[in-house]
Amino acid sequence: MNRNLKLIWNGLIPENPIFRLALSMCPAVAVTTSVENGLMLGLAVVFVQVFSSCTVSIFKSFIHPRIRIPAYVIVIALWVTVIDMILPVISPDVYKKVELFVKLIVVFAIIISRLELFASKEPLVPSFFDGMGMGFGFLFGLCLIGAIREFFGTGQLLGYDILGFNPLLIMVLPAGGFFVIGFIMATFNWFEYKITGKIPTSGGAH
Amino acid sequence: MKEIFKITVSLTAVCVVASLILGFVYAKTEHARKLNEEKTEQQTIQGLLGYGAGEKIPSDLKVYPVYRYVITSDKGKTLLGYVLPIKDNKVVLAEMDLSGNPLKIIPITVEPSALSDKAKRDNAVNAVLPKGSKSLYAQTVFVADMGGKRLGYVVPGVTQGFKSFIKLMVSLNPDFTVTGVAVTSAEEDPGLGAEIQKSFFRNQFVGKTIELLKKLKVVKEPLPPNYAAALDPAKAKAKGLTPEQVKEIKEKHLKDNIYALTGATISSRAMTNGVVSTVKKFVYRLDKLNEAIKKEQLSVAF
Numbered sequence: 001m002n003r004n005l006k007l008i009w010n011g012l013i014p015e016n017p018i019f020r021l022a023l024s025m026c027p028a029v030a031v032t033t034s035v036e037n038g039l040m041l042g043l044a045v046v047f048v049q050v051f052s053s054c055t056v057s058i059f060k061s062f063i064h065p066r067i068r069i070p071a072y073v074i075v076i077a078l079w080v081t082v083i084d085m086i087l088p089v090i091s092p093d094v095y096k097k098v099e100l101f102v103k104l105i106v107v108f109a110i111i112i113s114r115l116e117l118f119a120s121k122e123p124l125v126p127s128f129f130d131g132m133g134m135g136f137g138f139l140f141g142l143c144l145i146g147a148i149r150e151f152f153g154t155g156q157l158l159g160y161d162i163l164g165f166n167p168l169l170i171m172v173l174p175a176g177g178f179f180v181i182g183f184i185m186a187t188f189n190w191f192e193y194k195i196t197g198k199i200p201t202s203g204g205a206h
Numbered sequence: 207m208k209e210i211f212k213i214t215v216s217l218t219a220v221c222v223v224a225s226l227i228l229g230f231v232y233a234k235t236e237h238a239r240k241l242n243e244e245k246t247e248q249q250t251i252q253g254l255l256g257y258g259a260g261e262k263i264p265s266d267l268k269v270y271p272v273y274r275y276v277i278t279s280d281k282g283k284t285l286l287g288y289v290l291p292i293k294d295n296k297v298v299l300a301e302m303d304l305s306g307n308p309l310k311i312i313p314i315t316v317e318p319s320a321l322s323d324k325a326k327r328d329n330a331v332n333a334v335l336p337k338g339s340k341s342l343y344a345q346t347v348f349v350a351d352m353g354g355k356r357l358g359y360v361v362p363g364v365t366q367g368f369k370s371f372i373k374l375m376v377s378l379n380p381d382f383t384v385t386g387v388a389v390t391s392a393e394e395d396p397g398l399g400a401e402i403q404k405s406f407f408r409n410q411f412v413g414k415t416i417e418l419l420k421k422l423k424v425v426k427e428p429l430p431p432n433y434a435a436a437l438d439p440a441k442a443k444a445k446g447l448t449p450e451q452v453k454e455i456k457e458k459h460l461k462d463n464i465y466a467l468t469g470a471t472i473s474s475r476a477m478t479n480g481v482v483s484t485v486k487k488f489v490y491r492l493d494k495l496n497e498a499i500k501k502e503q504l505s506v507a508f
Contacts, residue, residue, distance in 0.1 A: 030395065064216040071220045078224045082231050089238040100393060173469050
């Protein structure tokens with residue numbers, strides 16, 4: 001497989017930010033009460049991750065290694081603010097929906113960890129695809145959690161009534177987020193154990 | 207020593223470049239963003255008055271903004287100043303003291319159309335005030351007339367939400383019964399507090415009279431399913447409720463308290479307090495303003 005495609009695949013499943021790396025768990029629990037919320041936050045993360053990865057990858061030789069973390073934070077904050085300013089001009093309707101999510105992204109662990117682990121060492125093109133992979137992996141994770149929580153918590157999917165009643169209200173409350181993420185993570189680990197025969201090691205949650 | 211110098215220069219350079227980019231983007235987008243905000247505000251007001259997206263706005267619907275200023279006079283007294291549109295396309299600044307006694311009526315030389323620009327309006331107000339006085343913009347309320355008759359009022363309000371402020375707009379009919387509530391900006395948690403923007407929550411306020419509002423509380427009870435359906439126009443349609451049935455259900459629940467959102471009692475309370483205090487304050491102020499207008503025999507445009 002082409003390396004770039006591999007990077008995207010890597011972010012989606014083998015190194016999924018939520019289920020395998022266990023990074024950015026706070027937003028993953030907090031906003032995934034419905035598929036739509038997950039989708040909106042996921043899209044915003046894709047943009048910020050790709051832009052930040054590319055910026056850091058281009059300018060990595062100018063950033064002094066001892067101040068790389070503050071410099072990365074500035075880069076992320078810069079892109080978040082730029083999106084926050086441009087989006088209401090381009091498309092006010094979309095902005096109304098993602099407004100709440102865009103501002104949250106500055107402090108996401110997944111973005112700064114990809115800048116530190118990948119973009120600061122690799123050239124532009126792989127960094128771009130790594131950013132895409134991680135962004136879409138995050139989006140996929142949020143949508144999956146959102147779908148499960150929305151379906152069991154409110155009996156709906158994407159806002160459409162399916163069951164017509166609430167089977168398990170706890171799923172839309174914060175506690176439900178922990179349950180769902182725990183179950184999906186366990187499923188991922190179980191599959192990996194079945195395929196490779198090794199007990200998976202875990203990442204560090206943030 | 208040499209390294210710390212390098213680090214400082216490097217970090218400063220990063221910050222300067224970032225701020226330059228931000229400044230450039232801000233300058234390029236500011237105007238368009240302001241226009242969009244104004245447009246959204248207009249649409250919100252029209253929506254609250256019953257002319258939402260897609261509906262034709264009648265030509266005899268007129269919305270007059272009334273701007274309230276807090277004025278500190280040169281003697282250090284706090285006064286209120288209302289910028290009022292009067293007949294013949296003129297504008298006056300009506301000063302009154304805090305208990306509502308009218309003091310002075312000062313004509314302002316400015317086109318009514320230029321008033322919506324805050325900077326121009328502030329300048330115009332400051333220009334007619336005596337030296338040493340200061341004015342501070344407080345609020346804009348909108349008075350809507352339809353064909354010479356009063357249609358209602360649209361009043362903005364602010365309330366402390368779960369994390370930051372919730373900005374809302376309440377529309378009232380001439381008897382001060384709530385006809386609509388809109389949330390113009392809020393940063394409540396998505397999926398929990400952000401549900402205050404959903405119509406099934408907002409519409410619970412509709413139809414509440416000023417007497418009902420004064421006693422209004424938030425109850426932690428589940429919203430009755432048929433009431434929930436009646437409150438949400440899309441749901442009512444899906445359930446096949448006729449407009450008469452919707453009206454009947456709403457009337458049955460008219461005296462109910464506000465049903466709190468699941469997992470967002472604080473946001474529900476904040477909204478309720480916000481709506482109630484916005485309406486109460488507005489009714490008090492309008493009463494004083496009408497008295498003053500009568501006393502001074504001002505021929506206001508609305």
